[in-house]
Every structure is written in C-alpha cells, then in structure tokens.
Amino acid sequence: MISGYSITVSCMIGIYMILAMSLNIITGYAGQISLGHAAFFGIGAYSSALLSVKAGLPFWFSLPIAVIITACVGALLGIPCLRVKDDFLAITTMGINFVVEAVFLYIPFFGGAMGLGNIPFPKIFSYEFSKFHFLLMVLFFVLVCVAIDRWLIRSWAGTALEAIREDETAASVSGVDVTKFKVGAFTVGSGLAGLAGSLYAHFMSFISPYDFGFPQSIVILSMVVFGGIGALRGPIVGAIVLGAAPEIFRPIMEYRTLLYGGLLIFMMRFQPGGLLGEESFVFRFFLRRIYRGSP
Amino acid sequence: MMKRVMIVGFLFVGVLLISFPTYSQDIPIGFFAPLTGFAASDGRAAKNGVELGVSIVNDAGGIKGRKVKLIVYDDRHDSKEAVAIANRLIEKDNVVAVVSGSYSMPTRVTAPIFQKGKIPMVAGYAVHPDIVKGGNYVFRNGCLGEVEGAAAANVAVKLLKAKRNAVLTMDNDFGTELSRGYVARVEKLGAQIVSHQVYKLGEKDFTPFLTKTKEANPEVIFTSGYYNEAALVSRQAKALGIKAQILGEEGFDSPKFLEIGGDAAEGVIFVCLLNRDDPRPEVQNFLKKYKQAYGMDSEMCATTSYDAFMIIAKAIERSEPKPEAIRQAIATMKDIPGLLGKVKEFNEIGESKKPVQVQIVKGGQFRFFAEVTDPEVITPPSK
Amino acid sequence: MIFQQIANGLAMGSIYSLIALGLTMIYGVLGILHIAHAGIYALGAYLGLLCFRFVPNFWVAMAMAMILCAAAGWVVQRYLYQPLLKLPRIVPLIASIGLFIALEEIYRLIAGPYVIPFPADPGFKGIQIGNIQITNQQFLVFIVTFILLSFLWFIMNRTRTGLAMKATFQDMEIASVMGVNVPRTVALNFLIGSSLAGAAGVLVGVFYNSVYPTMGSIPAYKALAIIVLGGLGSIPGTVLGAFFIGLSETLLIGVVQVPFPRDALAFIIMILVLMFRPYGILGKG
Numbered sequence: 001m002i003s004g005y006s007i008t009v010s011c012m013i014g015i016y017m018i019l020a021m022s023l024n025i026i027t028g029y030a031g032q033i034s035l036g037h038a039a040f041f042g043i044g045a046y047s048s049a050l051l052s053v054k055a056g057l058p059f060w061f062s063l064p065i066a067v068i069i070t071a072c073v074g075a076l077l078g079i080p081c082l083r084v085k086d087d088f089l090a091i092t093t094m095g096i097n098f099v100v101e102a103v104f105l106y107i108p109f110f111g112g113a114m115g116l117g118n119i120p121f122p123k124i125f126s127y128e129f130s131k132f133h134f135l136l137m138v139l140f141f142v143l144v145c146v147a148i149d150r151w152l153i154r155s156w157a158g159t160a161l162e163a164i165r166e167d168e169t170a171a172s173v174s175g176v177d178v179t180k181f182k183v184g185a186f187t188v189g190s191g192l193a194g195l196a197g198s199l200y201a202h203f204m205s206f207i208s209p210y211d212f213g214f215p216q217s218i219v220i221l222s223m224v225v226f227g228g229i230g231a232l233r234g235p236i237v238g239a240i241v242l243g244a245a246p247e248i249f250r251p252i253m254e255y256r257t258l259l260y261g262g263l264l265i266f267m268m269r270f271q272p273g274g275l276l277g278e279e280s281f282v283f284r285f286f287l288r289r290i291y292r293g294s295p
Numbered sequence: 296m297m298k299r300v301m302i303v304g305f306l307f308v309g310v311l312l313i314s315f316p317t318y319s320q321d322i323p324i325g326f327f328a329p330l331t332g333f334a335a336s337d338g339r340a341a342k343n344g345v346e347l348g349v350s351i352v353n354d355a356g357g358i359k360g361r362k363v364k365l366i367v368y369d370d371r372h373d374s375k376e377a378v379a380i381a382n383r384l385i386e387k388d389n390v391v392a393v394v395s396g397s398y399s400m401p402t403r404v405t406a407p408i409f410q411k412g413k414i415p416m417v418a419g420y421a422v423h424p425d426i427v428k429g430g431n432y433v434f435r436n437g438c439l440g441e442v443e444g445a446a447a448a449n450v451a452v453k454l455l456k457a458k459r460n461a462v463l464t465m466d467n468d469f470g471t472e473l474s475r476g477y478v479a480r481v482e483k484l485g486a487q488i489v490s491h492q493v494y495k496l497g498e499k500d501f502t503p504f505l506t507k508t509k510e511a512n513p514e515v516i517f518t519s520g521y522y523n524e525a526a527l528v529s530r531q532a533k534a535l536g537i538k539a540q541i542l543g544e545e546g547f548d549s550p551k552f553l554e555i556g557g558d559a560a561e562g563v564i565f566v567c568l569l570n571r572d573d574p575r576p577e578v579q580n581f582l583k584k585y586k587q588a589y590g591m592d593s594e595m596c597a598t599t600s601y602d603a604f605m606i607i608a609k610a611i612e613r614s615e616p617k618p619e620a621i622r623q624a625i626a627t628m629k630d631i632p633g634l635l636g637k638v639k640e641f642n643e644i645g646e647s648k649k650p651v652q653v654q655i656v657k658g659g660q661f662r663f664f665a666e667v668t669d670p671e672v673i674t675p676p677s678k
Numbered sequence: 679m680i681f682q683q684i685a686n687g688l689a690m691g692s693i694y695s696l697i698a699l700g701l702t703m704i705y706g707v708l709g710i711l712h713i714a715h716a717g718i719y720a721l722g723a724y725l726g727l728l729c730f731r732f733v734p735n736f737w738v739a740m741a742m743a744m745i746l747c748a749a750a751g752w753v754v755q756r757y758l759y760q761p762l763l764k765l766p767r768i769v770p771l772i773a774s775i776g777l778f779i780a781l782e783e784i785y786r787l788i789a790g791p792y793v794i795p796f797p798a799d800p801g802f803k804g805i806q807i808g809n810i811q812i813t814n815q816q817f818l819v820f821i822v823t824f825i826l827l828s829f830l831w832f833i834m835n836r837t838r839t840g841l842a843m844k845a846t847f848q849d850m851e852i853a854s855v856m857g858v859n860v861p862r863t864v865a866l867n868f869l870i871g872s873s874l875a876g877a878a879g880v881l882v883g884v885f886y887n888s889v890y891p892t893m894g895s896i897p898a899y900k901a902l903a904i905i906v907l908g909g910l911g912s913i914p915g916t917v918l919g920a921f922f923i924g925l926s927e928t929l930l931i932g933v934v935q936v937p938f939p940r941d942a943l944a945f946i947i948m949i950l951v952l953m954f955r956p957y958g959i960l961g962k963g
Contacts, residue, residue, distance in 0.1 A: 095945030502689075
C-alpha cells in the first residue's frame with residue numbers, strides 16, 4: 001500500500017496548495033503584497049486547536065469556526081492595511097506576522113513557548129480517521145478552494161480585483177469600491193489560510209509559535225511566485241514543487257537550503273513570470289497543447 | 296485539469312519511488328538534528344557526538360558482529376520536516392531505534408509517531424516534559440527542564456546562600472522550562488525572586504535587562520540561554536559593573552562560551568550533566584577522542600547525544616536488534632553507565648534519574664564545583 | 679538608571695542607523711527592498727574577521743571590510759537587480775530574499791555554523807559619567823557611527839555627487855534629463871550603502887564578540903521596520919527612525935518592562951506611527 005511517509009508528505013503539499021491559493025487571492029488577484037500570510041495560517045491553527053483541546057469541540061466544529069475567526073481577523077487587519085500602500089503595506093504585513101507570532105509565544109493561554117499539544121485527529125462517530133482518510137479530506141478541501149477561486153475570477157469580484165490590481169486610481173474613478181474589494185480579498189484569503197491552519201493543527205497534533213513565523217510566510221510567497229503569480233495553476237504547481245523538493249533533496253541535506261535560495265534567484269532572473277507563467281519555458285513548450293487559450 | 300492530474304501523478308510517483316526500503320547487513324539507527332538554520336551549531340555538535348559513538352562501536356567490531364549504520368537527517372528545527380523524517384526513518388530506512396539530537400519542538404512532535412510505529416527513541420537533551428508522555432517507546436537521556444532548574448535553585452540557595460535571586464529567561468521552551476523549575480524551587484526553599492525578565496531567543500543586547508536587574512540588587516542571576524547568550528550576558532554584566540554571581544544551565548556547557556565570553560566567563564557557575572573533572576576513564580577518553588576527531592572540545596549537545604546512542608547500543612548488545620526487544624532492554628536497564636554519571640534506571644514514563652553536576656569556570660576551564668544529589672530535586676515525575 | 683538605559687538605547691540606535699542607511703539609500707534610488715543587504719552586513723563581519731587574522735588592527739579590518747562590501751554591493755546591483763528593474767516589484771523582492779538565504783548558507787558552509795569570536799581591541803576604555811557606565815564597546819559604537827554619519831552628511835550636502843544623488847531620489851527621469859549620470863549615481867548608492875553595512879557588520883561583530891552565519895536575520899527585519907518608520911528613501915528619516923526605535927525598544931524593555939519580544943515591539947511602534955503618518959515620519963507620498 002502507499003506508505004505513511006508518502007501520505008504525510010502529500011498531506012503537507014495539499015495544505016500548502018490551499019495556503020498558496022489563499023495568498024494568491026490577496027497578492028495575485030488583488031495585487032497587495034503580503035509578507036505575513038503565515039500569521040493567518042497560525043491564527044487558524046491555534047483557533048482550531050484551542051477549540052478542540054480546551055473547549056472540547058469535535059474537529060467538524062472547530063474547523064469552520066476557525067475559518068470564520070481567521071476571516072474576521074483578516075478583515076479587521078485589512079482595514080489598517082488600507083491606509084498604507086505598496087511597500088509600506090508589505091512591511092506592515094511582515095510586522096503583523098511578528099506580532100501575531102509574539103502573541104502566541106508570550107501569552108500562556110496559547111501554550112506559549114511550550115506549544116499546544118494533544119490536538120485530536122478528526123473522528124466520525126468515534127471512528128478515528130486514518131492518515132489516508134485525512135489525505136482524502138485535504139484533497140477535498142483543495143478542490144473546494146479551486147472552486148472558490150474559479151468562481152471569484154469569473155464573477156464581478158474578479159473583474160473588480162483585476163481593475164484594482166492594474167491601476168487603483170483608475171478603478172476607483174470608474175466606480176469600483178476599492179475598499180470593499182480589498183478588504184474582501186483579505187477576508188477570503190485569510191479565511192482559506194485559516195482552513196489550512198486548522199487542517200495543519202489536527203494533522204500534526206502539536207503546534208508551536210515557531211511554525212508560523214516570517215520564514216514560513218516567505219515559503220508560501222515563494223510557492224506562489226515560483227509557480228506563477230495570478231493564474232490558479234501557478235500556486236498549485238509551486239506548492240507541489242517547493243513542497244516536495246525538501247524531501248526529494250534530502251540526500252543532499254547540507255546543500256538543500258542553498259539550493260532553495262539559488263532556485264529563487266534563478267527563477268526570478270530568468271523566469272520571473274513563474275514556472276507556469278505566460279512567458280515561461282514550461283508553458284510555451286509543453287502546456288500550450290493542453291491549454292487551448294483560457295487560463 | 297488534465298495537466299494538473301499529470302503533474303500530481305508525476306510527483307506522486309516520484310515520492311513513492313524514494314520511499315522504497317533498502318536492505319543491508321548493518322544495524323540501521325536513525326538520528327535527526329538541526330543541521331542547518333539558526334540551531335545548526337548545536338545540531339552539528341550532536342551529530343559529532345553520535346558519529347563518534349558509532350565509530351567507537353564499529354571499530355570495536357560492531358554489535359554482535361554487525362556494524363551500526365547511522366542514518367542522519369536534518370530537521371532545520373521545523374516540525375513539518377521532523378514529522379516527514381520520522382515517517383521516513385520508520386518506513387524507508389527501517390531503523391530499529393532512533394536518537395534525537397534535536398531541540399524540544401521536533402522531538403516533541405515526532406514522539407507520538409515513533410510510539411505508534413513502535414520504534415524506541417532516546418532523546419539526547421530535549422527538555423519538553425510531554426516528550427516522554429508520548430508512550431513507553433520514548434525515553435529521555437538528558438535532564439528534564441524543571442529538574443535542572445530546581446537543581447540550580449538548590450545551588451543558589453543552599454550552596455551560594457543567596458537570598459535575593461534574579462532570573463533572566465530565554466523565551467523558548469528550553470529557557471521557560473528551566474526558569475519555571477528554578478523559580479518554584481527557590482520560593483519553596485524560602486528565598487526571594489527579586490527580578491524576573493524574559494528575553495527573545497537570539498537576543499544579543501542584554502543591557503536593558505541587566506541594567507534593570509542591577510537595580511534590584513540580586514546576589515545571584517539565574518540565566519537561561521545557549522552558549523552565545525551565556526557569553527554575552529556574562530560580558531555585558533561585567534561591563535555594567537554587576538557584581539552578582541551568574542548562574543547558568545547546560546546551554547553554557549560549551550567551549551564556545553569560554554571563547555566568546557573571554558575573561559567575563561571566569562567564575563560563572565552552571566548546572567549541567569557532564570563533570571569534566573570526572574576521573575572515570577570513559578569520560579576522559581571520550582573528551583580526548585572528541586578533541587582529536589573534531590578539533591574542539593566537546594559540549595553538552597555532543598555528550599548527551601553520545602550517551603543516548605550508547606544506551607541504545609548497549610540495549611542491542613543485551614538483547615537483539617529488533618525494536619521491541621530494544622525497548623524492553625532500555626526500560627529494564629539498571630545502573631546505566633554513561634558520560635553523564637551512572638543513571639539508575641528509566642522510570643515508568645521514560646525519564647532517567649541522575650545527579651546534576653555543577654561546574655565552575657576556573658582558569659579558563661570547566662572545573663567541578665558540586666553535585667546535586669538531593670532526591671527531592673533530581674527525581675523526575677513518574678506520570 | 680533611566681539615563682543608563684538611554685545610553686544603551688542610543689548605542690543600539692547607532693548600530694541600527696548604520697545598517698538601515700544603506701537600505702534606505704538603495705530603496706530611494708531603485709525602489710527595491712534589498713533584503714540581501716543584511717547578507718552584505720554579515721559579509722562585512724566575516725571579511726573583517728578574515729582581514730583581522732592577517733593584520734590584527736581593528737581600523738584596518740574595518741576599512742577592508744567596507745571596501746570589499748562596497749564591491750559586493752555593486753556586483754549584486756549590476757547582475758541581480760539591474761536586469762529586473764522593469765518587472766513588477768515582487769520579482770526583485772523574491773530574488774533578494776533568495777540571495778539572502780543563499781548567502782547565509784554559503785557562510786555556514788565555508789565558515790561553519792559556530793559562533794566565531796572577533797577579539798579586536800580598538801583601544802578605547804569605557805568611561806563612567808556619574809552613575810552611567812558607558813562600556814568600551816558602546817563608546818566605540820558612538821565614535822564610529824559619528825565618523826561615518828558625518829562623512830555621509832558631508833557627501834550628501836557638500837558635494838556635487840551628493841546633489842546628484844538627492845536629485846535621483848526625487849525623480850530619476852528628471853534627474854537624467856538634467857544631466858545627472860543616473861547609472862553612476864545608482865552604483866554609487868550601492869557602493870556607499872553596502873560599505874556602511876560592512877562597517878556595521880564589523881562593529882557588531884566586535885561589539886558582541888560574535889560572528890555567525892545567521893547574524894543577518896534580525897537586522898534584516900529590524901532595518902525594514904526602521905526605514906519604513908523613517909520614511910522609505912529618506913536619509914534623515916532613517917537616522918531618526920533608527921534612534922527612535924533603538925531608544926523605545928530599550929526603554930520599553932528596560933524601564934517599563936513590557937513583556938513582549940523586542941522585534942515585535944519595533945514593528946508595533948512602526949505600525950502605530952504608520953497609522954498617523956502612512957508614509958513614515960519624514961516620508962513623502
């Protein structure tokens with residue numbers, strides 16, 4: 001049968017797919033560079049974990065509540081973020097990441113430096129999920145995200161976001177309520193990150209503040225950019241490649257991180273649109289056949 | 296859509312291919328530590344210690360004629376990597392036992408996985424209390440955080456006769472646990488905590504904390520930290536004219552502390568597990584061999600991980616290279632010889648009980664200062 | 679006691695200003711968040727240490743580090759950023775992050791993960807003013823920062839090169855039209871900024887007697903907060919921001935004893951300031 005190792009890695013990749021897609025909504029669609037996305041990942045994880053461990057709620061309740069909590073925090077944080085533009089925004093999101101991590105680390109209610117443990121695996125009527133079932137559930141949620149994403153692009157919201165991304169002033173002059181859509185993007189993006197967080201917490205059964213720091217935000221962002229920012233296929237591929245890479249390259253463990261840094265430089269220098277971006281080598285040679293036009 | 300299926304398919308096959316097990320006559324033992332990232336220094340030391348142990352065992356002919364094959368993985372101090380590593384060790388590498396040369400977080404998160412996979416794991420130096428609660432397959436060779444902290448309190452109040460104690464805590468799990476044990480014991484012994492501050496892991500500028508501490512006029516400042524923090528606190532305290540005794544913990548136990556701390560390290564006292572003045576040949580031999588092999592003196596992470604490995608090696612010697620047998624052998628081991636002193640045994644939940652050493656820096660070297668054998672302090676909880 | 683803390687805070691502020699200045703100059707002229715700047719800072723520490731092994735003089739080591747880091751900065755600008763100038767800003771940002779990560783790993787692979795001491799003695803003794811103890815390292819920091827900041831002020835305000843740089847900050851196109859050699863000015867910004875980072879690296883290495891691969895991590899984040907707080911691209915704003923953060927951090931931790939980590943405090947301060955002045959203290963829209 002498929003090994004537990006493969007399932008574990010696949011689950012993580014699935015969770016990363018959801019994270020990358022959620023960041024893509026904020027950064028790719030709405031054009032707001034977020035350097036602190038791991039904060040929402042963490043808020044989702046901690047909410048879900050606390051609801052299960054301290055309030056005794058079953059996973060099936062903790063998950064949706066965690067998503068809602070994270071979406072609300074996202075909306076709330078979206079508001080001050082509106083006052084700042086571009087690079088100021090990027091650094092502000094980074095700051096939010098540090099502050100959220102510090103809150104988890106210093107406030108004993110969240111477990112502090114010792115982290116939160118004994119987070120239960122999901123159960124259906126006292127029958128506990130196996131890892132394989134969990135993987136199926138993760139894949140289900142990935143498809144849910146894809147569906148939400150498609151709906152977003154094709155809807156009026158998608159067009160508005162594209163307008164904002166291209167030129168904010170022009171968009172607002174044309175009657176687009178920029179504030180509403182930006183906050184909306186933050187809300188949906190962070191809500192989905194919260195979903196990923198909840199899945200992560202119940203999968204790992206132990207979480208600690210260090211799981212959700214700035215380096216993690218960078219990992220997520222690089223997955224989005226690596227795959228190709230904007231189009232949906234980008235974050236998914238980015239998550240798969242950059243999620244599987246640490247495991248595939250384990251034998252050369254001394255050089256893994258160097259390779260990762262070098263890969264980022266290389267990609268940005270030669271394929272800045274991402275692996276599956278419009279101009280990329282991969283897209284042009286292989287995928288044009290499969291894609292007949294529409295993204 | 297098709298394209299996505301293709302790509303997922305390719306990568307799935309790729310991951311499957313690399314998860315096929317390998318066969319050999321050697322005894323596979325797993326090891327993980329942070330070999331890259333901010334904790335790389337400690338991870339490297341742990342790896343050195345275990346590899347020295349492996350070479351000593353293999354040079355003597357192996358265990359029951361079979362050589363030990365050490366399978367080393369880098370966890371980058373990241374839970375996700377640790378989880379993947381644990382699964383990989385169990386399924387792909389078919390290890391019979393595992394040494395954790397890592398910090399508390401990766402050890403804590405992998406303990407339930409090794410328990411479920413029925414592979415015994417011995418943690419070298421991680422201090423999180425929940426690690427051994429993972430089950431009867433998980434053992435801790437090192438010291439539980441609160442035990443070590445309590446031992447330090449004994450030193451402060453009973454040996455150094457300090458009534459006024461200040462605490463400077465490093466904000467991660469290691470520092471927090473140690474300080475918790477220290478504060479609880481100090482108050483139990485009737486002395487005072489006159490100042491308690493928390494600093495961020497990686498902090499280099501302690502002058503704000505120390506200035507505030509100086510105000511409280513303590514006799515002892517218990518500082519938790521790794522060797523860099525230890526050295527910097529000592530230096531900055533000296534520069535600020537602080538006369539209080541600096542009392543540290545096992546994170547201080549590294550030649551780097553002496554190197555970076557320089558003169559300021561002189562006179563610092565700390566609790567740890569290794570007595571460098573221990574006359575036993577196994578200790579002095581190890582210290583000499585380590586210096587020969589790696590060009591520098593051994594440190595806490597190396598000695599504890601070495602001991603953890605040796606416990607497994609001895610367990611295999613007394614039974615056979617099968618996980619269940621090894622677990623049984625470790626659990627029933629009595630008077631386990633180690634660099635860290637004779638460990639009586641592992642208790643019901645897998646904690647080991649041993650005296651805590653107290654070392655002092657004298658003449659630029661670590662010397663014996665005292666030993667804490669108070670059973671009230673050194674007995675770890677059994678549930 | 680509070681004056682002691684102020685002295686502590688000013689020392690930190692000085693160090694921060696040296697690191698953040700290069701970052702703001704590079705932003706001012708290219709609009710790029712040069713996160714790899716912290717990698718150049720660490721490079722300065724390592725190179726300084728290396729030079730010190732051959733010529734055991736602190737000032738020589740610092741000068742060498744500054745020169746070599748200036749060169750390194752120029753290489754980064756020419757071969758990494760220049761080709762990426764016309765692309766969306768996230769591209770050079772990710773490239774910079776990739777470079778920073780790669781640099782940390784290169785240091786680890788070459789010099790080892792351990793902390794290496796930097797036992798340079800610049801020849802100062804600490805001084806005591808009343809109740810305040812200024813350690814010899816703090817004194818060194820003040821002197822070096824003062825010298826370097828004065829140099830920078832002189833260049834910016836009393837030379838034509840400085841005038842050209844200020845014009846380029848304001849508007850690259852107009853400056854070019856007015857006859858400023860923009861590519862040369864950009865290169866100069868990198869040279870000066872990177873050499874300041876190199877100096878900061880040596881200074882910090884000696885100050886804490888520690889040189890190690892990840893020493894750039896915290897300055898990377900902190901410097902970003904500072905240049906945003908001061909106003910992206912504004913040199914006086916950055917100096918102000920650096921001292922403001924250095925002081926507030928120290929006072930909040932040492933006097934008020936806020937139980938929160940330093941870096942998070944720096945960011946909170948930054949965010950609060952941004953709420954009132956969205957372009958930083960001295961930034962322009």
